Amino acid sequence: MEITCKLVVPWQYGVHMRPATKIVKLLRNFDSETYFSIHSEKYNAKKILELISMEAYCGQKIKFSASGSDAQEVVEKLKELFSEEDDDDDEESQIGAY
Amino acid sequence: MEVRGGIAVTPAITVGKAFILDREQPRVTQQFIRQDKKTVESEKTRYLKAQSKAIKELKKIEKQTADTKDISIIFCGHRLILEESQQEILYTIENNFFKAEYAVHHLMQSYQQNLSSRRGELYSRRISDLKDIENRLLKHLTSHKNISYKSLRKPVVIVAKELTPSQTALLPLNKIVGIITNSGGQTSHTAIVARTRGINAIVGIGEETNNIFTGDTVILDGFTGKVVIRPTKKTIDKYKKQQQQQKIKTTSLQKIKQLRSETKDQHSISLLANIENPFEVKTALSQSAEGVGLYRTEFIYVDHNHPDEETHYNAYASAARKLGNRSIVVRTLDLGADKDFGLFRTVEDNPFLGCRSLRLCFKHENVFRTQLRAILRASVHGNVAIMFPMVSSVEDIKKALDILSQVKEELHSQNIHFAPRIPIGIMIEIPSAAITCDLFVDYVDFFCIGTNDLVQYTLAVDRCNENVANYYKFAHPAIFRLIQHVIQVGNKHGVRVSICGEISKEMIIVLIGMGLKEFSLSPYSILEVKKMIRAITLQQTQKIAKRVLGLVHHDDVIRYLRKKIKNIEKEYD
Structure with a gap:
């Protein structure tokens, strides 16, 4: 079963080390194969080096797809992570990247 | 024996054995291995x-930083990268016959280059993370033996390039008597750690640290910034004697604690403390500070990448509470120039004349507003005043006050309380502000003269540039005249005037004579200054000030003051 969803990057500095680590730590608990795609580029969502290399800016919509028996659950958990209030990153958004 | 100069952080003498923490990483070159199975x-x-080993080390740091999740998770990310890159590195060793160092370097560089080819500051932190990971791996590949504090039987003097946050996290503080670093100034990470823990440190001695080896005896003279490497027995004895005298002096100063800060003829002089962290309030009070005259809030950025309102608020509220009725002057963020902390990374040709301090706050108004909200909220917990740094014109202060009143309005509409009457002050540290300070009197309650920057801007001397260090002269007639003008204007219009900055006790005498009654000092200088003030009359200081204002040459001023102080010291010793 493959499930896809659209997510908005909430972190002002994009998917940097901290959120990337959280994503990988989360996804590794699941069997599904997981990918992010931006434009036509595909990134393995369980690989931190790929995540921090994504050109994903704050506010950007990215596609996420999970395929496997636990795909539904993966998508839900990841959505939670993307809507989590991150104090540190919230503050970063006030400083702004330039 | 060799003597080198650096920047002193803590006034103390230390004699100890050196322990080298790191050396510059050797550059990794393109190296290959023999193409046989055994070598591979x-x-x-x-x-x-x-x-x-690197993974184990990271796990340890993760555990040690577990209290601060923000930091701990970064090291977890580093560990994941180390694990993830394993396959590719093994592949290049096996198929391209790269030497392990080169294989690591090659892979990490390719990611770094990929990131740095993009525009924007978005990726610079990721790049430095990758560099940190590469260096950690290389360190374990190249070093012959691992650093182990466990083997240390006696406390040591740590010698390092500059302590990184991860190194700092691992320091066993009970086994350290001193720190020496290549780089860094008063505000470097090392200096802050040392100061807050009361460890003797000499920072910024340059490449000379390469000349120190583990096991060497070193002397740290925290009064002059001198580092003596492999001293002779005679020198050790000399310093040990000085150490002894220092101990006696410190003990004798303890008696001053309960006494009032006033001249021999009972004119009180307020001695306040400069602090950088709320927990320094305790130190300040232990040294009999009457309050905090300068809270350098930008240091919050050392521990938090981008502190939110709660982080600001907690710090200010905690400091204010600890001080009770005593006043605390919270200076708004003085970031930029030498205190960039790698966050704003604005590259400028002349950072000290650039977008720093209040200007940076205007540029990033949200950061400024967040801080103002936090200070206002904290104001209900004590006697809080707000001070704006780097004010150069009336427009600056008007703009700052305008934002402040908007923030107040906002809090008001949200039913969030703050003290009804919060004194407002400005730093006088730009000559234009000093010359036209009469134009500010309607807007503020107090002036605080920031001597470090005032000297730098008046004399056009970069205070971080050692090539012009001999031009940096506090006792320049221009400085005295500017300060005198500010004091006179303040007295005339009922605006309180104080001084903060690292100034010598000789200068304090002159400034008292010129009419100053309030000084904000580093906590550990307070007792000594108090002792001196108690030994002199106001009239005496006025005479000294008059004489000094008539002198032309900096050296004459210094010579004259040294002589005078010596006489006074004779009286109170």
């Missing part, structure tokens, strides 16, 4: 061993 296997094993 042993190279792979060598890499795997280094990798597992």
Whole structure:
């Protein structure tokens, strides 16, 4: 079963080390194969080096797809992570990247 | 024996054995291994061993920083990258016959280059993370033996390039009597750690640290910034004697604690403390500070990348509460120039004349507003005043006050309380502000003269540039005249005037004579200054000030003051 969803990057500095680590730590608990795609580029969502290399800016919509028996659950958990209030990153958004 | 100069952080003498923490990483060159199975296997094993050591080390840091999740998770990310890159590194060793160091460097560089080819500051932190990971692996690959504090039986003097946050996290503070670093100034990470823990440190001695080896005896003279490497027995004895005298002096100063800060003829002089962290309030009070005259809030950025309102608020509220009725002057963020902390990374040709301090706050108004909200909220917990740094014109202060009143309005509409009457002050540290300070009197309650920057801007001397260090002269007639003008204007219009900055006790005498009654000092200088003030009459200081204002040459001023102080010291010793 493959499930896809659209997510908005909430972190002002994009998917940097901290959120990337959280994503990988989360996804590794699941069997599904997981990918992010931006434009036509595909990134393995369980690989931190790929995540921090994504050109994903704050506010950007990215596609996420999970395929496997636990795909539904993966998508839900990841959505939670993307809507989590991150104090540190919230503050970063006030400083702004330039 | 060799003597080198650096920047002193803590006034103390230390004699100890050196312990080298790190050396510059050797540059990794394109190196290949022999193309046979045995060599390949042993190279792979060598890499795997280094990798597992690095992972173990990171796990340890993760555990030690577990209290601060923000930091701990970064090291977890580093560990994931180390694990994830394993396959590719093994592949290049096996198929391209790269030496392990080169294989690591090659892979990490390719990611770094990929990121740095993009525009924007978005990726600079990721790049430095990758560099940190690469260096950690390389360290374990190249070093012959690992640093182990466990083997230390006696406390040591740590010698390092500059302590990184991860090194700092691992320091066993009970086994350290001193720190020496290549780089860094008063505001470097090392200096802050040392100051807050009361460890003697000399920072910024340059490449000379390469000349120190583990086991060497070193002397740290925290009064002059001198580092003596491999001293002779005679020198050690001399310093040990000085150490002894210092101890006696410190004990004798303890008696002053309960006494009032006033001249011999009972004119009180307020001695306040400069602090950088709320927990320094305790130190300040222990040294009999009457309050905090300068809270350098930008140091909050040392521990928090981008502190939110709660982080600001907690710090200010905690400091204010600890001080009770005593006043606390919270200076708004003085970031930029030498205190960039790698966050704003604005590259400028002349950072000290650039977008720093209040200007940076205007540029990033949200950061400024967040801080103002936090200070206002904290104001209900004590006697809080707000001070704006780097004011150069009336427009600056009007703009700052305008934002402040908007923030107040906002809090008001949200039913959030703050003290009804919060004194407002400005730093007088730009000559234009000093010359036209009469134009500010309607807007503010107090002036605080920031001597470090005032000297730098008046004399056009970069205070971080050692090539012009001999031009940096506090006792320049221009400085005295500017300060005198500010004091006179303040007195005339009922605006309180104080001084903060690292000034010598000789100068304090002159400034008292010129009419100053309030000084904000580093906590550990307070007792000594108090002792001196108690030994002199106001009239005496006025005479000294008059004489000094008539002198032309900086050296004459210094010579005259030294003589005078010596006489006074004779009286109170």
